[in-house]
Amino acid sequence: MSVQSKIKRITVPEIRARKGAEPVVCLTSYHAHTARMVDPYVDVLLVGDSLGMVMYGMESTLGVTLDMMIAHGSAVVRGTDRALVVVDMPFGSYEESPEIAFRNACRIIKETGCTAVKLEGGARMGETIYYLQERGIPVMGHIGLTPQNVQVMGGFKTQGRTQEEWASLEEDARIVSEAGAFAVVLEGMAEPLAAKITDEIVIPTIGIGASARCDGQILVLEDMLGLSPNPPKFVKEFATLGAQIAGAAEAYAREVRARSFPAAAHTYSMKKVR
Ligand code: KIV
Numbered sequence: 001m002s003v004q005s006k007i008k009r010i011t012v013p014e015i016r017a018r019k020g021a022e023p024v025v026c027l028t029s030y031h032a033h034t035a036r037m038v039d040p041y042v043d044v045l046l047v048g049d050s051l052g053m054v055m056y057g058m059e060s061t062l063g064v065t066l067d068m069m070i071a072h073g074s075a076v077v078r079g080t081d082r083a084l085v086v087v088d089m090p091f092g093s094y095e096e097s098p099e100i101a102f103r104n105a106c107r108i109i110k111e112t113g114c115t116a117v118k119l120e121g122g123a124r125m126g127e128t129i130y131y132l133q134e135r136g137i138p139v140m141g142h143i144g145l146t147p148q149n150v151q152v153m154g155g156f157k158t159q160g161r162t163q164e165e166w167a168s169l170e171e172d173a174r175i176v177s178e179a180g181a182f183a184v185v186l187e188g189m190a191e192p193l194a195a196k197i198t199d200e201i202v203i204p205t206i207g208i209g210a211s212a213r214c215d216g217q218i219l220v221l222e223d224m225l226g227l228s229p230n231p232p233k234f235v236k237e238f239a240t241l242g243a244q245i246a247g248a249a250e251a252y253a254r255e256v257r258a259r260s261f262p263a264a265a266h267t268y269s270m271k272k273v274r
Helices: 012-016 032-041 066-078 098-112 123-134 147-153 163-179 191-200 241-257 263-273
Strands: 024-028 044-047 084-088 116-118 139-144 183-187 205-208 216-219
Touching: 012 084, 032 044, 032 066, 044 066, 044 216, 066 084, 066 098, 084 098, 098 116, 098 123, 123 139, 123 163, 139 163, 163 183, 163 191, 183 191, 191 205
Parallel strands: 024 044, 024 216, 044 084, 084 116, 116 139, 139 183, 183 205, 205 216
Antiparallel strands: none
16 A cells, blocks of 8 residues: 555544544444444544453453553554544553553553553643653543542542532643643533533543533443443433344344254355365
8 A cells, every 4th residue: 555545544633633623523442343343433542441341341440451451452453544543541550650651651552553542530640641741652631530430439420510529620621731631531520510621721622421512522332332231321322233233143043943044154164164
């Protein structure tokens, strides 16, 4: 493929420039084939640590490892040409010090070929975000409901429901933005607060269960495809793949049991055996 005809990946400055402009379309992705299917339609694919719950059946994201993120991040990069791929830094891989965060972020960037990393936390992560981006690692922030903090928060709870909580969440957003993050996810945040933060900071806000006024939106792909057994209440399902998969498995089982499995498929598998 010539250099000219190669599709150019969306860049960090292009996403940053979408502040207050065309909304940024983001989805999560953990898997090469589905990443390829959605790549033409999205700006950012996030290899989220939600994969621990969605792909591995964990209760929370706390058990996700760096190696898991790298394996899935590489798959998503291999499956895509256009979307900017961001890989989540898992719990325990960045909180201790900016230096440890840099070492682990370098592994993610080098071993997956992704463009950027995402990490959770507001004011307390300002120094680390600054340290990473000064050394060539673009960072997406994540504030509000931060699932890696689930034990401290006592569950997955919407943040900023009372106005007393607003000042510290606004401070989180300001510090993440001033530290040099190129965008910030606002998760599980009261709608008027998410809209206010969107007006207050200079980088794009990406909402999930936050506000339609954010500069972009992200959903977990499996939730919006109808594949998740208990999706969050705010999720709109754009397909019903869960029901279709169960229906297909039932139809297949019926054919196998009736010994009416398609002859062509049988012949093909015999040829392959020989
Ligand atoms: O892990 C994840 O999928 C995320 C998104 C929900 C923003 O962080």
